[in-house]
Each structure stands twice: as C-alpha cells, then as structure tokens.
Amino acid sequence: MSGLGAAIRLRQAGITDFVVLERFHDVGGTWRDNRYPGAACDVPGHLYAYSFAPAPRWRSTLPKAEEIHTYLRDCVTDFGLEPHLRLNSPVDEARWDGTEMRWHIQAAGRRYLSRFLITATGLLSEPHVPELPGLGTFRGAVLHTARWDDTCDFDGKRVALIGTGASAVQCVPHLAASAAALDVYQRSPPWVLPRLQRPVTATERSLYRRSPVLRRLVRTAVYWLRESWLLCFAGPVHRAVSTCVAGLARAHMRRQIPERDLRRRLTPAYPLGCKRVLLSNDYYPALRRAGVELVTDPISEITDSSVVTRAGTARPADVIVLATGFRVDRPAIARRIVGQGRRRLSDAWSDGMAADRNIMVAGFPNMFLLLGPNSGLGHASLTLLLEAQLDYVLDCLARMSRRGLAQVEVLPETQRAYTARLHQYVQRTLWLPHLCRSWYLDPRNGHNTAVWPRSVRSYRAMTRRFSFDGHRVHTQDR
Numbered sequence: 001m002s003g004l005g006a007a008i009r010l011r012q013a014g015i016t017d018f019v020v021l022e023r024f025h026d027v028g029g030t031w032r033d034n035r036y037p038g039a040a041c042d043v044p045g046h047l048y049a050y051s052f053a054p055a056p057r058w059r060s061t062l063p064k065a066e067e068i069h070t071y072l073r074d075c076v077t078d079f080g081l082e083p084h085l086r087l088n089s090p091v092d093e094a095r096w097d098g099t100e101m102r103w104h105i106q107a108a109g110r111r112y113l114s115r116f117l118i119t120a121t122g123l124l125s126e127p128h129v130p131e132l133p134g135l136g137t138f139r140g141a142v143l144h145t146a147r148w149d150d151t152c153d154f155d156g157k158r159v160a161l162i163g164t165g166a167s168a169v170q171c172v173p174h175l176a177a178s179a180a181a182l183d184v185y186q187r188s189p190p191w192v193l194p195r196l197q198r199p200v201t202a203t204e205r206s207l208y209r210r211s212p213v214l215r216r217l218v219r220t221a222v223y224w225l226r227e228s229w230l231l232c233f234a235g236p237v238h239r240a241v242s243t244c245v246a247g248l249a250r251a252h253m254r255r256q257i258p259e260r261d262l263r264r265r266l267t268p269a270y271p272l273g274c275k276r277v278l279l280s281n282d283y284y285p286a287l288r289r290a291g292v293e294l295v296t297d298p299i300s301e302i303t304d305s306s307v308v309t310r311a312g313t314a315r316p317a318d319v320i321v322l323a324t325g326f327r328v329d330r331p332a333i334a335r336r337i338v339g340q341g342r343r344r345l346s347d348a349w350s351d352g353m354a355a356d357r358n359i360m361v362a363g364f365p366n367m368f369l370l371l372g373p374n375s376g377l378g379h380a381s382l383t384l385l386l387e388a389q390l391d392y393v394l395d396c397l398a399r400m401s402r403r404g405l406a407q408v409e410v411l412p413e414t415q416r417a418y419t420a421r422l423h424q425y426v427q428r429t430l431w432l433p434h435l436c437r438s439w440y441l442d443p444r445n446g447h448n449t450a451v452w453p454r455s456v457r458s459y460r461a462m463t464r465r466f467s468f469d470g471h472r473v474h475t476q477d478r
Contacts, residue, residue, distance in 0.1 A: 056208030
C-alpha cells in the first residue's frame, strides 16, 4: 500500500522517471500475503483507502483481505502504474555513492541508478517464526498465516495453532469448523471487543459512487471517531478510559463464554491497549466448540508428530499453523541498504530503529522511509500517516528541485532530538515495557519503535511542510 501510494503521488506530481521494485509476483503487500481464512481489516473501509483514490465499492464496513487486494490492483490500472512495476525483483543491495550522489541498486540481476530511494516495505512484512525446539523435525505441514498455502486441507486433521493475536482471532473460527481437532496455544490472552461490522448495501455503494461530497463527509466522521480512540492509549485520562473499555471487553466475554474457568484463562493481566486490541464476534464461541482446546501451558518442544508442553503433555498434530506475527524491530531490508561510510542501515539501528519524523535517517542521504519506525497506529488507519509522509517527501523533492539541490540528509543531532521527544510522548501512553510484552516494543531496549504515540492530526501538522533546517544539503557541483 505504501509503495503504490508513493507511485501514484509521484505521477500526480509529474515525476515519471521511477521504478517500483516488488520482490513477489504481484502487488498488494500485506493484503497479498495474508490469505488465511477470515483475513480482514479492523479499520472502517472509508478510512482504509487513499484519499486520492476513494473506494466506494466496499461490500462490508470492515473490508475483507481479498477486497483490499482487488482495490490495490485496481489502483495500478487506474493510475497507469504498470510501466513502473518490476515484479519478482527482490532488492539485493542499495548502496549510496557519495561522489556521484546516487543510489546504486541491485535487484534480480539488474542494476539501477537513482537519485532518490524510497523504502516502502511496510511494518508487517517479515513473518516471525518462533524458535521452537524440534520445529524442523515436524513431519506434517507447517504454515505461517502470512505465507498461507491454499492447497492445505484441514478437513479431518488435527491442527495446532500457535499464537492468539490478530490473525489467530480471525482464522480460529474457520479452522475450528473444518478440523477434527484444534489446539490453540496461548502465551498471553488478548483483549477482544465486539466486531461492529455490517454489509454495505447496493444503495449505499451507489450513493458513494455518485457523491464525492457524501464520501468525504463519511470519511471525516469516521476519522474523528477513530481519533477519539486515542483516549484509550495516550493522554491525561488514558488509564481511566482504558479501564472503562476493558469493562466492555469483559462483558463481551461473559456474554459469549459462560464457563468461569475458561473466562479466567482468557482474561488479560495487562491494561487494555497495552497490546493490540482485537475485534471479533466468533473467536470466543469457537473456543467452546467440541474438539477445540485452549492450551496455556508453554510449549517446550515439537516432535515429528506432536506438540509437547512444559507439563510433559504431548498433543498429536497433523498441521501446525503459526499465527506468530512479524519481525517489526529488525526489517530485512535494513541489512541491504548501505549509506555513507559503507554503514548498513541494520548497523545504524543496532540499538533500535530511529528516524527523524519517522521518515529520514542520518547517514543515508536522499532516502525516505514510508511506514518506518513509529508509523503504526493503535487507534486509526495507517493510510493517514502514510499520506502525511507522502506529502512530506513530495514537498522535499519539490523544494530541492526549486533550489537546484542534489542531496539532502538529516543531521544526527536533529534525529536524536526528535527521538528524545518521541520517547517523552511514549511515557504518556500504555505502550511501556513494565505493563506488558508486545510487538510494539523493541526487545533490545524496551522502546516503542512501532506505534505513533500521538494523534494523527499532530503528525500531519508536523509533516505538512519540509524545512531544510536541521539538514545537510549539497548542490550537484558541491
């Protein structure tokens, strides 16, 4: 979504000399990869689309994965992006040449020379495979929810699902309906709220297609509604609001799970909002189905045909499904980007990811990150932060062009000052290591490097205009 958004905005700005390097066979990113049964968005469709490419055809208020994938494919056609796409082109290395002031990029056996480099690899692109002893010896199929195998047949199989995060909550009901037995291995329970969704009627879709004003009004209303959700996670009253919303989550659980012991094992011991809050109406009922067991005893090892827990219980399995999320703190692309002084981005981030305004990194000239560090949102749609970042990048390029500049680089002290302010903001949130362990936090230092800790409005204000203050610039002749 971020790469295609950048391509569309570049073309709209009259910039056509660019390529989009995509490592897989198709566009779509997260919504191409996550094809597990039940995959869908938790953000209202009106907000989960580019503002410059409305999606009036959503058939559900919370769109399914295949709908979003189709929308992104349509954007490629509608905005004429095909000539710019280079599919099946994983980047092997992108290296900055300070003499030429160019990026040298190698991808799928081809070389590219570029003035600017935009990384748009997303927050959730590298599946996290847990280091479970014996996993490699398992004789059955092993699937990660982000690398789904559509040919895998679950009918009559004994399935072990590891993890109880967002993807697990969505696919458990489907697996429970087809598998002969389903064991759900839980490390810590999530907070789950009702999933408030409904079909979008044909009349509504027709009105949205015909009336851009109506679309904007609904999008604006949804935007401010989701902005208000920040009260659960950050600000002066977030703990009180979080406690109130946790009461709603408990009531939701009581309505769906009458068994007191099961409710006890499904009740989180951390504040609502410390980890991602999930939405589901069918996860809890699925856990009560015959043949489904919630396992809270930690896994000690995997054998060739079973999952063994710390208590010594071995549960047979024909298929293992890893619903274990992504490696957010160590993006693979960082190992392949080499900046000034031959320093890799992964080395620059050895103590944790950091970027000025979440977009530019000191020591890496003419490089812009989209959905980089602290670009996730716990309360709204990431498309909002993405579009703010695109505005910032396009403004930078336009100002460089007007001043005849060939190179721009954020200064280390500028980046450090921004990171320090960011950490201060985080202290006023629920995303802190002493409250819970989550993928929002970098395990190396305990810092939140994934989620933006303030409102979308504040981020848009901060990135509305690019300034050369705090940056080092060069003309072509130096």
